[in-house]
Amino acid sequence: MRDAPPDGEPRPLSETIELVYRAAVALGGHPQDHGWREFYRLMAFGVEQRSPALLSVLNDAIAARPDSGAAHLVTVLGIAVKSIDQERFKSFTAADQRDRCLRSLEQLLYEQANTIVGLISARQNSFTGTRRFLVPQVLLSTYFLNRPVRFADIGTGLGVLPAQLNSPDLFQRFAPDLVWPGGVPAYRPIRFAARFGIDRDPLPSRSWVQRCYGPSNYYEGLYRELIHSMENPEVKNAAVEYRTIDLLDVAALKAFLRSEEINAVNLSYVLYQLSHDHRRQVVAAINEALATPGAVIVTEPERELSQQGCTVSFLESGRDKPWRLAYVSDGHFKGAVQPLEDFEEFTTIHPIV
Numbered sequence: 001m002r003d004a005p006p007d008g009e010p011r012p013l014s015e016t017i018e019l020v021y022r023a024a025v026a027l028g029g030h031p032q033d034h035g036w037r038e039f040y041r042l043m044a045f046g047v048e049q050r051s052p053a054l055l056s057v058l059n060d061a062i063a064a065r066p067d068s069g070a071a072h073l074v075t076v077l078g079i080a081v082k083s084i085d086q087e088r089f090k091s092f093t094a095a096d097q098r099d100r101c102l103r104s105l106e107q108l109l110y111e112q113a114n115t116i117v118g119l120i121s122a123r124q125n126s127f128t129g130t131r132r133f134l135v136p137q138v139l140l141s142t143y144f145l146n147r148p149v150r151f152a153d154i155g156t157g158l159g160v161l162p163a164q165l166n167s168p169d170l171f172q173r174f175a176p177d178l179v180w181p182g183g184v185p186a187y188r189p190i191r192f193a194a195r196f197g198i199d200r201d202p203l204p205s206r207s208w209v210q211r212c213y214g215p216s217n218y219y220e221g222l223y224r225e226l227i228h229s230m231e232n233p234e235v236k237n238a239a240v241e242y243r244t245i246d247l248l249d250v251a252a253l254k255a256f257l258r259s260e261e262i263n264a265v266n267l268s269y270v271l272y273q274l275s276h277d278h279r280r281q282v283v284a285a286i287n288e289a290l291a292t293p294g295a296v297i298v299t300e301p302e303r304e305l306s307q308q309g310c311t312v313s314f315l316e317s318g319r320d321k322p323w324r325l326a327y328v329s330d331g332h333f334k335g336a337v338q339p340l341e342d343f344e345e346f347t348t349i350h351p352i353v
């Protein structure tokens with residue numbers, strides 16, 4: 001079944017497959033395992049073995065989504081396979097039986113190639129974090145103080161973050177688990193004039209977001225926390241409008257920002273999903289169309305999801321260089337906010353209470 005040439009040297013990989021392979025190796029080396037890691041290792045093994053079924057699905061997926069970052073493609077392939085058959089997915093992750101696992105993965109890929117590539121074309125990894133509003137709550141309330149904020153959470157996933165902002169209830173519940181350099185910040189409200197949640201069409205549904213959670217007790221607990229938080233009356237009653245915009249359509253993105261006079265944007269775990277060129281284009285478009293004075297918070301996973309935690313940067317209209325503010329020790333926003341090189345200067349200008 002495998003495609004090894006007679007001299008034993010494996011065929012060279014195309015540049016794009018090589019990128020996906022490196023992403024799978026990096027994701028497979030993540031220090032934590034909450035249900036995905038063995039699958040990423042199996043993918044890397046499959047590419048090393050030049051598995052025809054895997055290479056064919058990967059080539060079709062890359063052709064369907066040339067705009068996607070490599071790590072994102074690997075994660076969506078995992079989500080697609082898991083969403084077709086969760087029990088079979090679990091059987092692929094026996095670390096001591098790689099050959100058997102690869103054969104059964106190949107079988108599923110042969111049977112379901114069209115469905116899998118269809119899901120990868122139409123969908124994104126829309127994992128939505130319950131506690132990621134904590135940092136924007138603190139930064140936007142200090143940066144804007146009492147000025148009105150017209151806010152867009154771009155790449156909002158299930159759309160919970162814009163509704164969680166200004167919920168004292170949720171802030172008080174989750175903030176003590178995320179310690180900043182000076183301790184736990186006090187809750188301060190943001191003076192919202194408008195709030196939007198933006199994502200690609202179709203807007204991620206609950207069932208799709210649930211599929212993006214890993215198959216483990218750990219993620220089941222996090223998903224329950226997400227749903228519980230959505231049922232909070234402060235969240236339910238928040239006035240948030242949802243719109244579908246594809247970020248790759250930068251003209252549509254700029255038109256939205258201008259017509260709604262958006263002066264605050266949050267991009268959390270979104271840019272890594274795009275190719276590097278598209279990341280630059282999206283950030284430039286937001287900068288160009290943002291009302292001034294305005295701000296963009298960018299939270300990106302550490303080393304394209306292959307390490308624990310994430311980095312928070314703050315872009316300010318009229319300032320070329322982003323403020324590199326903090327490293328958050330866990331991407332689910334528990335643990336510590338550790339200051340990066342610009343934290344002190346930023347918080348001297350915009351104090352955190």
Ligand SMILES: C[S@@+](CC[C@H](N)C(=O)[O-])C[C@H]1O[C@@H](n2cnc3c(N)ncnc32)[C@H](O)[C@@H]1O
Pocket residue numbers: 124125126127128129130132154155156157158198199200204245246247248267268269270273
């Ligand atoms: C990993 S989720 C993050 C959700 C939420 N921001 C959070 O941090 O919990 C990334 C979201 O970005 C969205 N996204 C990625 N590329 C996009 C695009 N081209 N246009 C619009 N949304 C996009 C995805 O659909 C997905 O819902």
